[in-house]
Amino acid sequence: MIHTENLTKIYRMGDAEVYALRDVNLEIKEGEFIAIIGSSGSGKSTLLNMIGCLDTPTSGSVFIDNVNTASLNENELAEIRREKMGFIFQQFNLVHTLNAVENVALPMFFAGVKRETRLKRAEELLVNVGLGDRIYHKPSELSGGQQQRVAIARALSNDPEIVIGDEPTGNVDTDTGNAIMDILEGLNKEGRTIIVVTHDAEIAAHAGRTKRMRDGRVLD
Amino acid sequence: MRDSFSLTYRNIKERKARAALTILGITVGIAAVIALMSIGYGMQESITAELVEMADVIVVMPMRMELGSIGTFGSFTDRDLDAVKRIGGVKHAVAMIGEMEEVEYRGEKFMVQIVGIEPRDMDAVFGETVKLEEDGGAGTEASGRALRDNDHKACEIGYSIAHDYFSNEVGVNDRLTINGTKFRVVGIIGKQGGFRSEVDSQIYITTRDSVSVLDNEDISTIFVRVRNIENAEEIAAEIEERIDDNHKLDDFTSAMTMGSAIEQMESIFGILQAVLIAISSISLIVAAMGIMNTILMSVMERTHEIGVMKAIGAKNRNILSLFLLEAGVISVIGGVCGCIAGVIGAHAITFGIQAAFDVEIAAIVKPEVLLGGIAVALVVGMLSGLYPARKASKMSPVEAVRYE
Ligand SMILES: Nc1ncnc2c1ncn2[C@@H]1O[C@H](COP(=O)(O)OP(=O)(O)O)[C@@H](O)[C@H]1O
Numbered sequence: 001m002i003h004t005e006n007l008t009k010i011y012r013m014g015d016a017e018v019y020a021l022r023d024v025n026l027e028i029k030e031g032e033f034i035a036i037i038g039s040s041g042s043g044k045s046t047l048l049n050m051i052g053c054l055d056t057p058t059s060g061s062v063f064i065d066n067v068n069t070a071s072l073n074e075n076e077l078a079e080i081r082r083e084k085m086g087f088i089f090q091q092f093n094l095v096h097t098l099n100a101v102e103n104v105a106l107p108m109f110f111a112g113v114k115r116e117t118r119l120k121r122a123e124e125l126l127v128n129v130g131l132g133d134r135i136y137h138k139p140s141e142l143s144g145g146q147q148q149r150v151a152i153a154r155a156l157s158n159d160p161e162i163v164i165g166d167e168p169t170g171n172v173d174t175d176t177g178n179a180i181m182d183i184l185e186g187l188n189k190e191g192r193t194i195i196v197v198t199h200d201a202e203i204a205a206h207a208g209r210t211k212r213m214r215d216g217r218v219l220d
Numbered sequence: 221m222r223d224s225f226s227l228t229y230r231n232i233k234e235r236k237a238r239a240a241l242t243i244l245g246i247t248v249g250i251a252a253v254i255a256l257m258s259i260g261y262g263m264q265e266s267i268t269a270e271l272v273e274m275a276d277v278i279v280v281m282p283m284r285m286e287l288g289s290i291g292t293f294g295s296f297t298d299r300d301l302d303a304v305k306r307i308g309g310v311k312h313a314v315a316m317i318g319e320m321e322e323v324e325y326r327g328e329k330f331m332v333q334i335v336g337i338e339p340r341d342m343d344a345v346f347g348e349t350v351k352l353e354e355d356g357g358a359g360t361e362a363s364g365r366a367l368r369d370n371d372h373k374a375c376e377i378g379y380s381i382a383h384d385y386f387s388n389e390v391g392v393n394d395r396l397t398i399n400g401t402k403f404r405v406v407g408i409i410g411k412q413g414g415f416r417s418e419v420d421s422q423i424y425i426t427t428r429d430s431v432s433v434l435d436n437e438d439i440s441t442i443f444v445r446v447r448n449i450e451n452a453e454e455i456a457a458e459i460e461e462r463i464d465d466n467h468k469l470d471d472f473t474s475a476m477t478m479g480s481a482i483e484q485m486e487s488i489f490g491i492l493q494a495v496l497i498a499i500s501s502i503s504l505i506v507a508a509m510g511i512m513n514t515i516l517m518s519v520m521e522r523t524h525e526i527g528v529m530k531a532i533g534a535k536n537r538n539i540l541s542l543f544l545l546e547a548g549v550i551s552v553i554g555g556v557c558g559c560i561a562g563v564i565g566a567h568a569i570t571f572g573i574q575a576a577f578d579v580e581i582a583a584i585v586k587p588e589v590l591l592g593g594i595a596v597a598l599v600v601g602m603l604s605g606l607y608p609a610r611k612a613s614k615m616s617p618v619e620a621v622r623y624e
């Protein structure tokens with residue numbers, strides 16, 4: 001469902017060139033749960049941003065459902081992010097002026113879903129992640145683990161095929177981290193493709209397949 | 221839409237003080253424009269209302285000095301008056317003899333414009349508006365009666381002559397010495413002010429007295445009312461031609477229709493108002509920069525949030541409309557506040573003008589001006605929000621998310 005061909009990203013810092021990604025060829029199958037591990041600075045986030053259509057490569061390509069993302073314009077990329085992808089960040093990244101249910105409903109708002117429909121669905125999603133009693137709480141009134149569960153519910157809001165997490169457990173304690181990974185496992189069992197980046201081997205153990213990165217390369 | 225508004229509302233609420241200052245900026249700009257326009261309309265109205273009711277009037281005056289009599293203005297004769305009366309479409313033609321004379325009352329002397337007129341013609345000249353004082357004022361007698369044809373050494377006096385000129389009030393039956401001859405005051409004319417304020421400082425006597433007592437028979441003005449206002453311009457031209465013929469001079473006579481005076485007045489007001497509005501628009505430009513700055517800051521502060529929104533599927537136009545909405549809401553609030561402040565300001569200023577200059581004027585607030593004010597606020601707000609909003613919408617999602 002997703003594959004990359006010689007994916008390369010170079011950051012230029014003055015005269016120096018930083019290869020964040022070097023000729024990455026990776027294939028991710030539909031319904032897979034893959035963990036990408038590697039030390040800090042090895043290029044994990046950069047790879048995830050390419051797959052998630054947030055960034056464009058210096059060379060090489062990303063194919064999603066056999067469509068080369070380089071051939072898509074900004075609007076089409078936004079539509080892919082909105083309809084096919086669900087993003088979970090290390091910092092949760094909830095909109096702090098909105099409460100839990102409004103945060104979860106936000107992607108549906110951008111998709112033009114009717115207000116009643118999206119608030120109802122957002123509420124259901126929050127119940128599913130165990131936050132049925134916190135739906136009107138602001139992010140600042142929630143713990144890190146709770147915020148991350150809101151973020152997961154938000155990622156699911158447009159019922160995406162792919163869920164992407166960039167160190168989703170990086171800012172929570174081990175138990176909470178495991179609980180979050182359990183939720184992701186559950187999503188994988190529903191048939192969703194899950195791609196998670198972590199530097200924690202224990203967390204990676206939840207995944208069906210693990211890939212290691214070093215210096216911008218994916219190791220075999 | 222409702223959620224965009226609630227998001228906007230919360231974003232504005234989060235930075236209340238800044239939003240309030242921006243709103244104040246646009247409020248001042250809109251209020252200035254609205255107040256000036258309303259005062260302008262009020263002035264125009266109060267002046268043209270007086271003029272319109274005289275729209276059938278043609279005022280005929282000598283335009284330049286007659287040859288050979290250097291130092292004195294030319295004047296008309298009875299022959300000129302008859303010629304004017306014979307022109308078709310002329311309803312009334314009234315001759316007025318006007319001259320500055322020394323007027324003495326209880327030892328005080330002033331130079332005053334004395335107008336000699338046939339008493340029966342006074343209605344034709346003044347219409348319904350110039351009346352005797354309603355009441356002589358507290359402690360004084362009633363204001364007397366109008367001048368009559370058979371009055372001898374009698375006069376009707378303007379409001380200021382009665383009340384302001386002399387340290388002692390002049391009342392009915394008091395005697396004024398005009399150029400050495402005593403005249404009895406038979407009536408006091410009510411206060412005119414505004415466009416007819418010259419009536420307030422004039423003294424009216426009969427034509428007969430003017431000729432026999434003051435020895436002045438030079439007609440200084442012929443006052444004409446026409447039957448049909450539409451013919452006023454043609455009649456005015458004919459009057460000039462006839463009188464010029466009588467005197468064998470070119471351009472001796474000036475016959476001005478009130479219609480043209482109204483037009484002149486209106487165009488002067490139009491220009492004046494345009495200039496004032498242009499000046500007050502400068503405050504709108506300042507307000508526009510304030511909005512741009514506020515939205516730019518808002519965009520900067522929310523860069524990270526913009527990135528997150530894009531990551532979860534917001535299109536560029538979703539982001540664009542979010543910030544445009546913020547600019548729009550701020551400016552419409554400012555526009556509404558500006559309308560309210562402008563209306564209050566307009567009334568306060570006209571009230572002040574009334575009190576200070578003693579003129580009848582009321583601000584006229586037109587609904588279309590208020591709607592226009594809000595529309596201008598909205599357009600100014602949207603235009604100044606456009607640049608920051610576009611900037612926000614074009615941000616790269618990764619870089620925006622990275623931004624802390
Ligand atoms: N915007 C950027 N500008 C310059 N260098 C960058 C940028 N983003 C990432 N890098 C560099 O690319 C490399 C990979 O970064 P990243 O993908 O964030 O690694 P990881 O997520 O594995 O820690 C690092 O050396 C990092 O410094």
Ligand SMILES: [Mg+2]
Nearest residue numbers: 044045046166
């Ligand atoms: Mg990273």
